[in-house]
Amino acid sequence: MSKQSSLPWITPAGRETPARERLSVDAIVDAAYVVLNREGHEKLSMRAVAAELGVAVSSLYTHVANKDELIRQIWLRSFLASEVPEPTSDPEEWARRLRTWMHSIRDTLREHRDLARVSAGQHPFIPEALPQLERIIAFFRSVGLPEPIIAAAGDHMSTFIEGYVSEEQVWEERMRRLTPTERENVAESVAHYFGDLDPDDYPNLTDIGPTLMVHAEKDERFDRGIEILIRGFMSYL
C-alpha cells in the first residue's frame, strides 16, 4: 500500500501496521458471521465483532446504526442468497420446486449456527430486498394461487422454517451440554420419561409421546411439516 510516504521496510515508530484499513458494512457482516458460527447468537456482541476485526467497538457505529441494523444486514445477506425457483404453472412441478427451495433455505439456516433465531421477525420490505421479493411473488403466482393466499404463503413458509431450525438447534445445544454417556442414553431416557407415566392418567402420551420427542430422524419431521403446508397451499388451486 502506498499510504505511507516512508519507505516500506521502515515502519514508523509506535505503529505496527499501516492500519486504517477502511472498515465497511460488508466487512462487519463478514465478521459477524464468523462470530455467529463459532460462538453462537448469545455471544454475538458488538465487542466480539469488533475484536474479530481487530478494531475498536465504537468504529462499528460509523457504518452501522446499531446492533439491530447489524442483525438486519446479516439476515439480508442470507435472504438474498436464497435461490428462488423459476415460475411454473404445472402444479406438480411447482410443488416439487417449492419443496427443494424450502430444503435449501433450511440448509443455509442450519449451516450458520443461530442464523435462524437471528432471522426470525425480519421483514423483506426494505429496498435492497425488493428484487428478491419480486421473484418470490412471481413464483407463488405462477401456479395460480389466489392473491390473498400468496401473502400468507410467504410468511407461513418462513416462520415455519425459522421456527423449525431454531427448535432443532435449541435441542442440539441441549445435547451439547450432556456428557457422552448421557447422550447415548437419550432415546432410552425419553422412552422412560413417557413410559413411567400412568397409562390411566396419560393414555395418549404413553402411546405416542416418544414419537413427539424423537429428533433422530429430524429430516422426516421437516418433510412432514412442509408437506402439510404445501397441501394447504395446493388446496386453493
Add this chain to the structure above:
Amino acid sequence: MSKQSSLPWITPAGRETPARERLSVDAIVDAAYVVLNREGHEKLSMRAVAAELGVAVSSLYTHVANKDELIRQIWLRSFLASEVPEPTSDPEEWARRLRTWMHSIRDTLREHRDLARVSAGQHPFIPEALPQLERIIAFFRSVGLPEPIIAAAGDHMSTFIEGYVSEEQVWEERMRRLTPTERENVAESVAHYFGDLDPDDYPNLTDIGPTLMVHAEKDERFDRGIEILIRGFMSYL
C-alpha cells in the same frame, strides 16, 4: 401478621413495615407479567422485576435459578391457561373447535405485550405441562389424524401463532414510534412505496405488493393463515 413478637402498634425502630413478606415463584411471575405488559420484552430484566416487587435483585435467585427459568415459568402459566377443546370425531366440528382454540391462543398472546416473543422456543415436555399436553394430543387424535402428523401439527400450530403475533406486535411497535400525522398516512405511503416502483422491473410487486403489507384487516390474515394449516391437516383424513 404475627411474625413480630412486639405489639402490633409499636413498630421496631428503623423498620417502616413489618417487611419480610416472603417471596414466591408465583409472586415473581406476577411481577414479571406486569413489567412485560407495561414495558415490553426488551425491558424485562431481573432488576425490573425486583423493583416491581420492591425487593433486592439477588432475592429473586432463591426462588428462580436464572432468567431463563423465569421466562419458562412465564410461558408455562400462559400454556396452562389455554383451554384445549374437547375431542370429537366429526371433522367439521373438529375444524371449528381447532379454529376457535387458535383464536383464543392468539388473543392471550396479544393481551400480554411480547408474551409471544417470550414464549417462542419453549417445549411442553416439562412435567408440569404434561396434563395439558395429554389433552392436546387427545384432541388431535380424536378426529383420526395419523400419528406422525399429530406430532407435526402441534409444533406447526404454535410456531405459526407465535410467529404471527410477534410480527403483528413488531409492526405495532413501529407504529407507536410514529407521529400521529405519520400514522394516518401509513396506508398512503405504503401505496406510494410500491406504486413508485417501475412496473417493468417489478410487475408482480406493483400488482399485489400493497396487499402484502396492509395490516389493517389483520384478523383476515390470521384467519387465512390458520385456514391453510387446517386444510393441510384435514388432507390427511
Add this chain to the structure above:
DNA sequence: TCGGTGGTAGAACGGTGTTCGTAGACATCC
C-alpha cells in the same frame, strides 16, 4: 432461651449497547 436454617439484601464482577470528544489520515482547494 438458644442455635440453626433459610430467605433477604448489598456490594461487586464481568459483561452488554451506545455516545462523545479527540485526534489523525485523507482529499481538496488556494
Add this chain to the structure above:
DNA sequence: GGATGTCTACGAACACCGTTCTACCACCGA
C-alpha cells in the same frame, strides 16, 4: 506546497444487564 476541512478510527465513559458472594437477620424447633 501548504493550509483547510471532512471523514473515520479510537479510547473512555455511561448506564444498563445477569449473576454470585457474603453478611445479616427473622423465624422455627428444641
